[in-house]
Amino acid sequence: NKVVGVVQQGYRCxxxxxxxxxxxxxxxxxxxxxxEGS
Incomplete structure (x- = not known):
């Protein structure tokens, strides 16, 4: 869930x-x- 929140905003790798x-x-x-994403 933590990753999903970051993904929604978008992050620079x-x-x-x-x-x-x-x-x-x-x-x-x-x-x-x-x-996990769902």
């Missing part, structure tokens, strides 16, 4: 800007991430 949309795509591939 190194030079990349991680957006909720990208995280959702990764979560879709990972059952564990998707379960």
């Amino acid at each position: 190194g030079e990349r800007l991680i957006r909720p949309a990208r995280v959702m795509v990764s979560g879709g591939k990972g059952p564990d991430a998707g379960g």
